[in-house]
Amino acid sequence: MSLADQVLAVNDDLPIRTDKPVHSGKVRSVYWLTEADSRRLIKEKGYNVQPDAPLAIMVISDRISAFDCIWHGEEGMKGVPGKGAALNAISNHWFKLFRENGLADSHILDIPHPFVWIVQKAKPIKIEAICRQYITGSMWRAYANGEREFCGINVPEGLEKDQKLPELLITPSTKGILEGIPDVPAVDDVNISRKNIEDNYAAFNFSSVDDIARYETLLKDGFGVISNALAKLDQIFVDTKFEFGYVTDAQGNDKLIYMDEVGTPDSSRIWEGAAYREGKIVENSKEDFRQLLLNHFPDPDILLNKDRMDERSALARDNALPQEVLMQVSKVYTSIAEKITGKKITLSENPKAEIINILRDEYDLID
Structure with missing residues (x-):
C-alpha cells in the first residue's frame, strides 16, 4: 500500500444520508443529517441537546492549506499522512480538559472514528x-x-x-x-x-x-x-x-x-521550549510549513501579497511538493499530537472504508 492511499484527501463524497448539500471547507467536510436521523440519534445516544436539534457529521481530511491555498505532493500525495487524525486527537484532548476544568462544552457530541465528529448545530x-x-x-x-x-x-x-x-x-x-x-x-x-x-x-x-x-x-x-499543559511538556503556547x-x-x-x-x-503556534531558551525558534505547528513554502519558491511575495492571489493559486495547483516535505510536516503533526495526548497516532490503511463501516454498523447513517 502506498502512502498516498493512507491519505484522506477527498472527504465530501461519503455516502452519508443527507438531504442538504455537503459543505466542504479547506480541511473539514460537514454532512447535515436528516431531521429523522438527528432525532433518532439524540434519543438513542442520549446527547445533551434539544430533541429537534440539527446534527451533522464532520469529517476531517489530511489536506494541508497555507496562504489560503491547498497544497499537494509528488506521487499522487494529496495531503499529509496522519495530519487529520493528529488534529482531531489534539482538539479532543483540549476540549475534554476544558470540560474537566469547568470552562465550557464544545460542539462535539460523539467521536465515532479518529477522523469523525458528530456535532450539534451552533x-x-x-x-x-x-x-x-x-x-x-x-x-x-x-x-x-x-x-x-x-x-x-x-x-x-x-x-x-x-x-x-x-x-x-x-x-x-x-x-x-x-x-x-x-x-x-x-x-x-x-x-x-x-x-x-x-x-x-x-x-x-x-x-x-x-x-x-x-x-x-x-x-x-x-x-x-x-x-x-504544554509547559509541562516544555512546549511554548x-x-x-x-x-x-x-x-x-x-x-x-x-x-x-x-x-x-x-x-x-493548524490554529496555533507552538514552540520548543529548549530551543527558545537558546535563542532559536523550532516550530511544532503549521508555521513550519509556511516558512518552508516561503523558502521553497523564488518569489515569496506571491504567497504574502493578497493582490497576487491568482498567481498564488496557480503556484499551489501547478507545483507538486517533494514527498519528503510532506513527510516532514507529517512528523511535526503526529509528534506533537503524541506528546500532547500520550497516545500513538496510527495511520489508517483505508480511512474512508473504516468511516463508512462505523457509520453504517453503529449509527445507521449510510445509504
Whole structure:
C-alpha cells in the first residue's frame, strides 16, 4: 500500500444520508443529517441537546492549506499522512480538559472514528478570537513597520521579535465578510477592537453585551489551560485562534461553547521550549510549513501579497511538493499530537472504508 492511499484527501463524497448539500471547507467536510436521523440519534445516544436539534457529521481530511491555498505532493500525495487524525486527537484532548476544568462544552457530541465528529448545530460568533502571548508573525511584521496599536490595545516600545508580551493580548478579527458595521471594513479577517464588538454586538451574533466578557474569559482561561499543559511538556503556547457559538442543551439552556478546533498546529503556534531558551525558534505547528513554502519558491511575495492571489493559486495547483516535505510536516503533526495526548497516532490503511463501516454498523447513517 502506498502512502498516498493512507491519505484522506477527498472527504465530501461519503455516502452519508443527507438531504442538504455537503459543505466542504479547506480541511473539514460537514454532512447535515436528516431531521429523522438527528432525532433518532439524540434519543438513542442520549446527547445533551434539544430533541429537534440539527446534527451533522464532520469529517476531517489530511489536506494541508497555507496562504489560503491547498497544497499537494509528488506521487499522487494529496495531503499529509496522519495530519487529520493528529488534529482531531489534539482538539479532543483540549476540549475534554476544558470540560474537566469547568470552562465550557464544545460542539462535539460523539467521536465515532479518529477522523469523525458528530456535532450539534451552533449559532457561530462571527469573530476569529485570537490570543497572543508572544510577538511574532503578522503582529511582529506590523510592529516592525511602526504600528503600536493592535485591535484598540496600545503595545509598548522596545519589543523584540519573538519575545514574550507584557500581558496576554486578545486581538480579534472578523470571521467572514460582515456588511454594514460602522468602522469595520467589509473584508474577511480584518482586525477589530473590543469597542467595535460592544457597539455592534448583535451583528457579531452575541446574544447580549455581557457575553463579550464571557467569550474573553473562555478565551483567556482556555489559553491558560493549554499553555500550562504544554509547559509541562516544555512546549511554548505562542498564540492561537478560538471560535465560539451558542447552543441549547436538553434542559433548554442557551450556552456559549467552544467550536471548530482548539490548540492545534493548524490554529496555533507552538514552540520548543529548549530551543527558545537558546535563542532559536523550532516550530511544532503549521508555521513550519509556511516558512518552508516561503523558502521553497523564488518569489515569496506571491504567497504574502493578497493582490497576487491568482498567481498564488496557480503556484499551489501547478507545483507538486517533494514527498519528503510532506513527510516532514507529517512528523511535526503526529509528534506533537503524541506528546500532547500520550497516545500513538496510527495511520489508517483505508480511512474512508473504516468511516463508512462505523457509520453504517453503529449509527445507521449510510445509504
